[in-house]
Amino acid sequence: MADTLVIVESPAKAKTIGKYLGSKYIVKASMGHVRDLPKSQTGVDVTRGFEPKYITIRGKGDVLKALKDAAKKVKKVYLAADPDREGEAIAWHLAQYLGLDLNQPLRVVFNEITKDAIKEAFKHPRHINMDLVNAQQARRILDRLVGYNISPILWKKVRKGLSAGRVQSVTVKLIMDREREIQQFIPEEYWTIASKLISNGKEFEAKFYGYGDEKIELKSEADVQEVYKRMTDQPYLVQKVTKRERKRNPAPPFITSSLQQEAARKLNFRTAKTMRIAQELYEGIDVGNKEGAVGLITYMRTDSTRISTTAQGEAKEYILEKFGSEYILSEPRTQAKNENAQDAHEAIRPTAVMRTPDEIKEFLSRDQLRLYRLIWERFLASQMSSAVLDTMSVDIAAGEVTFRATGSKVKFPGFMKVYIEGNDDGTEEESFLPPIEEGQTLEQKEIEPAQHFTQPPPRYSEARLVKTLEERGIGRPSTYAPTLETVQKRGYVALEEKRFIPTELGEIVITLMEEFFPEILNVEFTAHMENGLDSIEEGIANWVQVLDAFYGDFAKRLAFAEEEMKEVELKDEESDETCEHCGRVMVYKLGRFGKFLACSGFPDCRNTKPIVKETGVKCPQCETGEIIERKSKKSRIFYGCNQYPECDFVSWDKPIARPCPKCSSMLVEKKRKKQGVSVVCTKCDYQEEADS
Incomplete structure (x- = not known):
C-alpha cells in the first residue's frame, strides 16, 4: 500500500521516477507551474512590500484537486520539481496549496534521473530553500x-x-x-598576394608578409605594384623554417548556453527546440526491456562545467577500453569557472557514458539521437587527452620581399578522435606543408594578387x-x-x-x-x-x-x-499588388509567421495572402507552372509549383534559372556543410564546383 506521494512537473518524469521508487510511492505530475500572477492585472502591490497576488493558473484546477485528494491518502508528500529557482518556486506553490508544513524536509532534488541518483536523493530530503524561491x-x-x-x-x-x-x-x-x-560601416580596401610555389614536386601557397622582417599591409593596387617591382626576377629562397609541436585541448562539457550554440551550428536547431529535446532526454526515454524508462542526460539548465568524480571514472574506463591508455588523462582536467556562474549543478553529460548513442538509437527519434550524440561525444572528448599538432612556419624571400606559409597536421588525435567543437565562421584547419629546408630555392608556379574590402560585423x-x-x-x-x-x-x-x-x-x-x-x-x-x-x-x-x-x-x-511620449503613426508599406476582391492596394503586414499581404481596406475587406517569391524557373513536372519559394509549417524554406494543388512538385534545393548544359534538365543549389554550395543537375551527374 502506497504511503508516500511524490510530485514532479511532467508525466514523463513521473513515469521514470516511479519505476525506481517502487510500490510504496505514488508519483504524480503537476504539469508545470500551478500558480502565477494574474494575466488581467499587474498582480503586485507595490505599497505593501511588493506583495504578489497569486492565483491558480487556468486549467490547473482539476490537476490540483487530484493532487490534494492524493495527498490526503498518504502519510508523506515529497516535492521533486527541477533543481533550480523555478523548480523551487513550483515546490513552494504546491506546498502552499496543499497546506504542507514548511518546517518539514519536503524537497527532493537530483541532477540526473537514474536509479542511484533517485534513491540517494530520497535518503536526503531537505527544506524548501526560500532564498531560491525569493530569487524566482x-x-x-x-x-x-x-x-x-x-x-x-x-x-x-x-x-x-x-x-x-x-x-x-x-x-x-x-x-x-x-x-x-x-x-x-565604411568598407576599406586592402590587397593580398598569394604565390603558389613548388617544393619537392608538391605545390603549396605562401602569402605576402612584408619587406624583410617588417609586416606590411597592402592598401591599394599601387602597393601591389611596388611589391612586384621589388621582387622582379628574384628567386624564392627559404630563409627560415620553424617547426613546433602544439597541444590542443578539447572544449569543456556543455553548459546550457554552449549546448544551444553548438546545436545551432552543427544540428541547425533553434534554441527552443534544443531545450525541448534536452528536457525529453533528461526526463526519461524508454530504452527497452533491459532498463526501461531512464534519464539519458543530466539536468540541462546549468552554467557549470563541473563533472562528478564518478562520471570521470566511468569515462576513463570507457576511453581505456575503446581507445587505449594514451587517450586517457593522467589527472582530471580542470576547467576555468565563469565569474557569473552559479555552479549549482554539474555540466550537461550523459548519465551513463557506457550507454552509447549507437546502442540506444532505435529507441530515440532522429532529433533526440542527434542531440544525445552531440552531448555524449562532447562529454567523452572533454575527458580525453589533448591532441598534438605538428606546426610549420616558413619565411621565403624574393629579394627584399618576404612571403610566409604556415601549416599543421595532426600528430596524435587525442580527443579529436571523437569530437571537434564547431565555430561560427566556418574556418578550417590549415593543411600541412611539403618538406622544405632552409636555403632551398623554390619554383614559382604562379602569383595572384586579390583585391578585398573589409566587411561589416x-x-x-x-x-x-x-x-x-x-x-x-x-x-x-x-x-x-x-x-x-x-x-x-x-x-x-x-x-x-x-x-x-x-x-x-x-x-x-x-x-x-x-x-x-x-x-x-x-x-x-x-x-x-x-x-x-x-x-x-x-x-x-x-x-x-x-x-x-x-x-x-x-x-x-x-x-x-x-x-x-508622443503618439507614433505606423504606416503600412504599400505593395505593387491590388486586392482581387475590392481593387484596393495591398499592404505588407507583419504577423507571427513573418510578412504577408493584406488589403488596405481592412476591416471592410479582410483579404490576405502570402508573399510570393518567384524563382524564374518553369516547373519541370507540369511544364506550365512557375517554381516559387514557400515556407513549411516549421518555417523551413522549400520550393514548389505555383499551380499547387494541381501540381505537387516540391524541392528543398533552390532551382537555378538556367538549364543543365549536359541534359537540359533543372539545375539546383545543393548546400553541403563542408563543401559549401554546389550547382547540380536533378537528372544527370553534372555538377559545378562548390562556392565555399
Missing part, C-alpha cells in the same frame, strides 16, 4: 513590473499588442545596434546572440529560448537567412525606450539586476530591498513617459 519571485515580479507598466504606454502611443520586457528589450537593442553598425545568428547575451551577463541561459521566441512573436525582429534583423516596429519601440527608459536598455544595468537576483539566491540580499531600489526611479520614468 523577485525575477517574476521585476519582469511583471516592467512589462505590465511599459506595455500599456506602448499600446496607447504606438500600437495595441506591443510589449516591453527587461531582457527582451535589451536583446532587441543588441540586434538593432548591430544593424546600425552594418549601415554605418555579421548580423546575429541565434548562436552568436546567445553567446553575446551570456558574455554580457544579460538574463540567464534558461531565459534565452523564451526571450528569442518572444521578440520574434511580437514582430520586433525577423529571422532572414538564419540571421536576426530588426523590423520597423522594433526600431520604433526601442527608440522610444531609449528616450524614456534608458536604464532598461542599459546592458550594464540589466547585468547588475541579474547579479542582484543571484545575491538573493545566495541569501546575501533581501528580495524586497532589491525590488525597491529599482522601482523608485522606474516609477518616476513611467509618469514622465505617460505625459511626454
